[in-house]
């Protein structure tokens with residue numbers, strides 16, 4: 202039958218050994234691979250955070266409610282954040298730290314954002330509440346332990362953070378991250394993931 | 395049929411493997427399986443069904459990642475799948491329409507088997523396993539339909555569980571065990587979800603047995619004539635039928651996609667987009683289309699027979715309609731498999747197929763509405779006479795009735811109604827339901843004795859050669 206014949210009949214001008222059958226095989230495999238990829242995509246993408254989950258990824262906080270020398274903790278989409286009202290002493294110690302030997306160098310000013318009046322507000326420090334080592338939530342003034350540098354202490358493996366949230370001792374490689382946030386009024390901030 | 399394995403491991407690894415777990419040999423033998431060379435497209439539905447089962451399992455596992463089996467949250471979780479999960483709308487539409495496509499394919503597959511006598515000796519076990527799969531599919535689909543917790547989910551499941559409650563003695567306890575409480579509620583939803591997840595895998599296991607049983611005698615074929623000479627009558631499954639099945643699956647998926655993307659709700663019911671409300675039953679309660687013929691048989695029984703009340707008789711008839719499928723191999727007494735060579739059985743089969751589809755339409759329609767009207771509508775005057783008896787006067791003349799009405803005293807409470815006469819869906823379902831059972835219980839057993847079959851081809855190779863008009867077997871040589 203003809204289909205058996207074509208197995209050995211070379212296409213005019215093609216290299217010897219290449220047959221129409223090879224072409225059909227390659228074309229079919231290519232179309233199949235394209236189809237599989239097109240179907241696989243939605244089945245993988247459905248695992249991503251859903252629209253309602255994504256919609257819950259910001260929160261507004263009234264910073265005037267944070268007691269001086271302490272902090273409040275908020276969860277946004279299940280992730281913890283610290284909003285700390287620093288005392289003048291803590292601010293001074295954070296500034297002093299700018300010139301110390303730092304594992305992850307950053308000035309205190311670079312870790313603040315401008316308020317509604319266009320000036321930095323050093324009294325309010327907003328950081329992520331996730332230790333950069335393996336993700337524990339460090340303890341702070343409200344839990345009665347601030348570590349050797351006055352900021353936070355991570356009980357899991359002993360990382361110490363200063364009053365600017367910079368890592369000063371222990372296994373954590375990075376400073377506590379500064380989230381995306383902005384002042385929507387002199388006392389309200391909006392934190393987004 | 396399969397004969398000795400012709401697989402020969404070539405590389406070092408395949409040789410090593412072959413002595414330990416001959417799984418490569420197993421796959422190679424499957425691909426090499428000698429398959430009648432004359433199978434038509436009705437034989438592609440087995441492959442299509444395998445694809446359907448895989449699609450239901452994959453989409454179902456994804457849905458289960460987002461679905462919440464709790465009466466307070468189930469409906470909202472399905473809405474969330476439709477609106478918030480990336481591609482959730484797609485995956486749910488595939489799963490919901492996939493159930494319909496699955497049943498479409500299984501019905502074609504079963505009618506194929508009935509027409510070509512694939513249930514007969516030596517394939518009875520293949521057939522029975524198939525009916526088991528079909529039964530489990532119905533159970534799976536029924537429980538799946540409860541999960542989105544819409545109005546039809548709730549009230550449909552109430553109807554089905556009450557059906558089971560109609561069975562004497564064991565009915566009530568079974569019903570209570572199914573529901574896990576006085577009514578359909580959280581316990582019911584949770585066990586239905588668990589079973590809805592489990593049963594498809596049970597189905598997959600029985601599919602394995604079904605194919606195992608198939609690989610003992612090998613495929614039937616459109617002539618129904620057994621393979622006589624493996625060389626002349628068969629071709630290897632791969633590439634001949636992998637390609638044919640593959641092509642058919644692609645065509646089937648196009649139809650599937652048409653529903654998923656353009657008519658995703660055409661096969662569903664609008665009431666199921668309304669959250670379940672136990673205090674209010676929808677005006678018109680129907681199951682999904684693929685269960686309608688059985689629903690019609692259930693409702694067709696409106697009469698008591700002796701001590702058996704109509705309600706129980708209906709349930710017996712409905713389950714009986716499935717049970718006859720199990721014993722079909724012994725009901726059909728003819729030795730001739732394919733209806734190509736059974737002129738009388740063939741005509742009765744065609745009527746049977748139409749009757750089955752017709753029963754589906756009966757199930758979808760209100761039994762007391764009319765298939766067609768006997769004539770133009772009339773008007774009727776209804777009132778209470780002086781002896782406090784209800785009276786009804788029918789006429790074509792509205793004005794005359796109107797005059798009669800005003801002549802009656804106010805205490806008669808006279809009113810005018812439209813009066814139509816027609817052929818009720820109920821009667822159609824009684825006729826078609828009767829045919830359904832006659833076909834299995836009377837026609838098939840009798841025909842084997844009284845019908846004179848037409849001559850059959852001597853072999854598969856012979857029938858192929860005749861069809862293609864070549865005298866020599868050369869063209870078909872393999």
Ligand code: HEM
Pocket residue numbers: 447450451452453454455456457458461472486489490493496531534535536538539540541542590591593594595597662
């Ligand atoms: C034999 C194969 C199957 C059939 C015939 C089937 C049938 C159905 C049906 C008819 C529905 C209701 C569709 C709707 O209107 O929303 C449904 C829903 C559902 N099924 Fe299946 N199913 C199958 C396999 C599976 C499997 C294997 C899983 C899980 C692993 C699964 C999980 C679900 C879930 C979570 C729902 C509720 C979500 C929804 O309503 O869309 N199904 N199924």
Ligand code: FES
Pocket residue numbers: 332333334335336337355356357358359360371372373
């Ligand atoms: S997680 Fe914080 S120190 Fe290890």
